[in-house]
Amino acid sequence: MKPCLLLLALLLGFGHYTRAQLLLKDATIIDGDATVSPRKGSLLIRAGMIEKVIYDGTVPDEKLTVIDCTGQFITPGLMDAHVHLGTLNMNDQKGIHLKTDSILQNMLRHGITSVRDMAGDAIFLAEYKRKIATGQLAGPDIFYAAQFAGPGYFAMMQMGSRKDNDLGTTPWYRAITPEADLRLAIAEAKGAGASGIKVYADLTKKQIAAITKAAHAQGIQVWSHGTVFPAKPADGVAAGVNSLSHAADLCFQQMKGDTLGFHEAWQQLYKKGFTLDTTVQVKLLQGMQQKGIFLDPTIFHASNNKMWNALTITRIAHRVGVKVVTGTDWIYPEKNEAVPLQSEMELLISKCGFSAAEAIESATINSATVTGLHDRGLVRAGKRADLLVTNADPYTNIATLFTPAMVIKRGKVLR
Known part of the structure; x- marks a missing residue:
């Protein structure tokens, strides 16, 4: 210096x-x-x-x-387009605030000036969004999603590690039934400060299309999981969502049938002898490119979980012209330590055919645009x-x- x-x-x-x-x-x-x-x-x-x-x-x-x-x-400034800041134990407010304060300051120290949070407690996230926007706290600007999923998904979460009584019943964790009033659900998500709807799990092709249409009518983004069981990746593309997350999820497109069973699909993916059909991927990704749908590949996350096909899929996406964003879906350190966004960008360059200029584009203008932001990047x-x-x-x-x-x-x- x-x-x-x-x-x-x-x-x-x-x-x-x-x-x-x-x-x-x-x-x-x-x-x-x-x-x-x-x-x-x-x-x-x-x-x-x-x-x-x-x-x-x-x-x-x-x-x-x-x-x-x-x-x-x-x-x-850089952007991590897939973080989770509001999924901690909300019963320990003092502890989670100390932890989150440190995480956000470390992000900013390492050049991250904005983040897209892909589902968490909106009351908690809105508080941080306001404090950062008004200069009360140093950290990246926060833009967050409301998570929409079928009631079966939230029931499964209640049976597991999550014991929140409000899962599926709040504007930011919303159980969507076939009879749901989507206009109202989306309006309430916007009222809770959400910048996008995260289409997550246990939703049909018809429901994804209806959510996307209703959300876009109210001027809000739709960010989908790569595969929304039982719906397949192509169903999100057909609906015209704004982004698909997790390149590894796109593997499921080649599995037989119009719908997918969650457990059966994952067992087949990890079964010895699974071979990625790149012709299926090219067709799927070309559809994304034609509709301007962004890919949030989370390849650092995938590599840590030995889902190596994510690297191949991201490389194909880059080759056919799909816009890629940099999201990590990974835990951020509290201290002055290296951040996962660096690893995500390094993998884009070393394993997916990106130039440094293209990796920077993914972490700046692409990540801003997918979040609905046109004032930065x-x-x-x-x-x-x-x-x-x-x-x-x-x-x-x-x-x-x-x-x-x-x-x-x-x-x-x-x-």
């Missing part, structure tokens, strides 16, 4: 540092769109937004706080100033994104 920036970091610590007008001068700017080549330039930030990207070397003739970024790189005028400044080129070593010299969130230098 340069001496001036080191001094700045020491003065700021990890608190908020407000500047109405800030010029990040003479950096290499990585736009976030993989098709845009990096260029030397400067950023004018005002009121938390990027007001201007300056590529001709001119400096505005006004009083500004100037940070010299010569030799450094600027990228959009690119280093362009009119976008939020959620930015990373790094000392080394992320195109050469993606890991440098996770040890940023500066994290800037809504125009505030945080470290």
